[in-house]
Each structure stands twice: as structure tokens, then as C-alpha cells.
Amino acid sequence: MQTEIEPQQMDALPSKKAVVIAIDGTSASGKSTNARMVAQALGYVYVDTGAMYRTLAWYCLQHRIDVENERAVANACAKWKPSLVCAEGHVHLTIGGYYPVAEIRTGQVSAAVPHVAAVPKVRTWMKKKQRECIRFGNLVMEGRDIGTNVFPETDFKYYLDAHLEERSRRRAAEGVQENLAARDQRDSQRAAAPLMIALGAKVINTSGMTPDETSAIILEDIRNRLKQQDRQHEPV
Numbered sequence: 234m235q236t237e238i239e240p241q242q243m244d245a246l247p248s249k250k251a252v253v254i255a256i257d258g259t260s261a262s263g264k265s266t267n268a269r270m271v272a273q274a275l276g277y278v279y280v281d282t283g284a285m286y287r288t289l290a291w292y293c294l295q296h297r298i299d300v301e302n303e304r305a306v307a308n309a310c311a312k313w314k315p316s317l318v319c320a321e322g323h324v325h326l327t328i329g330g331y332y333p334v335a336e337i338r339t340g341q342v343s344a345a346v347p348h349v350a351a352v353p354k355v356r357t358w359m360k361k362k363q364r365e366c367i368r369f370g371n372l373v374m375e376g377r378d379i380g381t382n383v384f385p386e387t388d389f390k391y392y393l394d395a396h397l398e399e400r401s402r403r404r405a406a407e408g409v410q411e412n413l414a415a416r417d418q419r420d421s422q423r424a425a426a427p428l429m430i431a432l433g434a435k436v437i438n439t440s441g442m443t444p445d446e447t448s449a450i451i452l453e454d455i456r457n458r459l460k461q462q463d464r465q466h467e468p469v
């Protein structure tokens with residue numbers, strides 16, 4: 234099933250308080266796999282915010298916009314009119330009804346996306362869109378700045394990391410040769426919403442752990458926190 238929300242419809246929708254699970258961390262730390270597993274186990278909607286940045290990077294490349302030109306990227310972001318779509322429990326940005334699922338994973342897009350993601354106006358635009366996702370229901374949202382910047386108010390914050398050698402091995406096993414140390418440095422040293430551990434986040438080092446083990450830790454913590462919240466809201 235696909236649900237699409239146009240900006241003009243937003244005010245008409247019910248505003249129930251949604252639960253947001255924020256999963257941040259370094260590249261290849263296991264964020265995507267674990268976020269999907271957690272979303273599936275809880276029946277929550279999954280949002281890959283990296284894919285949203287990748288979609289904009291792809292759009293810029295398609296329109297021959299120099300991704301290293303901050304002003305050009307900010308202008309492109311102000312002009313594009315993607316839709317926020319929830320299909321099969323996953324949220325995407327679509328352009329003219331099209332989600333470039335394979336195109337956003339190419340080496341060209343991977344090289345372009347850190348430039349696009351460093352533009353402050355892009356981050357402001359993305360944050361607004363990402364916050365709009367709560368209209369689809371409870372969320373598991375993964376990225377780099379979800380707990381620090383997009384949903385800093387959530388009580389459910391997780392930060393995943395793993396040793397560089399293991400992360401490089403994981404990427405290589407996926408057939409991707411990438412300089413992860415350079416990517417970590419770019420992600421954590423940019424001025425706008427850099428990658429950091431959010432205050433109160435549970436930090437999990439996934440080195441030597443299977444996705445089943447990691448997601449079990451996250452799920453147990455979420456269930457404990459949800460129970461705690463229920464107890465706090467019980468009438469006395």
C-alpha cells in the first residue's frame with residue numbers, strides 16, 4: 234500500500250503523538266539492517282534518511298548541477314518538488330512518481346552525496362521533510378543527525394559504531410570499495426549537523442555482533458523504555 238502526503242493535506246491529518254526511534258551512527262555500522270529489523274519487529278514505519286540525501290544528489294547529477302557549488306545545490310533543493318511517499322512500510326522521496334532505488338546506490342551518487350549533505354539549506358529542508366514523516370505513524374528513522382537534530386526530543390536514541398576494519402570488510406562484502414575513514418571524517422567534521430553521539434543515546438559497538446544480536450539489544454531497550462513511559466502515564 235502506498236500513502237502520499239502533499240503539503241496542503243498536512244493540516245487535515247490527525248496529529249497523534251508518534252514514537253520515533255532514532256538510530257544514528259557511522260557508515261557500515263549496521264544502521265540500515267538493524268533499523269529495518271527493529272521497524273519490522275515493532276510494526277513501525279522505516280525511514281532511511283541517507284536515501285533522501287542520495288535522492289537529492291541523484292537529482293542534482295541528473296540536472297547537471299555542480300554538487301560542489303553550495304549555492305547551486307541550495308537553489309536546486311529550493312526548486313525540486315519531490316513527494317514524501319510511504320510504500321510497504323518504507324518512506325521515500327519520489328520525483329514525478331519515481332523512486333530511483335538503484336540509481337541512488339551508484340558510486341557517482343555516493344561520491345556526490347557528502348557535498349549535498351553538507352549544505353545548510355539542504356539540511357534545513359531535509360529536517361522539515363523528515364519531521365513530516367510522523368504523519369505516517371510510529372517511526373524507526375536512521376541517519377547521522379536524527380537524535381541530535383531531527384528529533385532531539387525523542388527518548389529513543391541509539392548510536393551504532395564498529396571498528397573501522399570490520400566496517401570496511403562489511404562494505405567490501407557488499408562489493409563496495411570505499412574509504413570509510415575519509416567518509417567518517419567528512420560526516421563528523423562538517424559544520425551543519427555533524428555526526429555526533431546524541432545526549433542520552435545508547436551506544437552499541439556492533440563489532441563481532443550479528444544483526445540478530447544487535448537488534449535484540451535495541452528492541453529490549455525500546456520495550457523497557459516504552460513500559461517506563463506507560464508507568465509514568467498511569468493514573469495515580
Ligand code: DC
Pocket residue numbers: 260282283284286287346347350375376377378379420
Ligand atoms: O547512510 P548513507 O551512506 O546512505 O548516507 C548518505 C550520505 O548522507 C552520507 O554522506 C551521510 C549523509 N547523511 C547525513 O548527512 N545525514 C543523515 N541524516 C543521513 C545521511
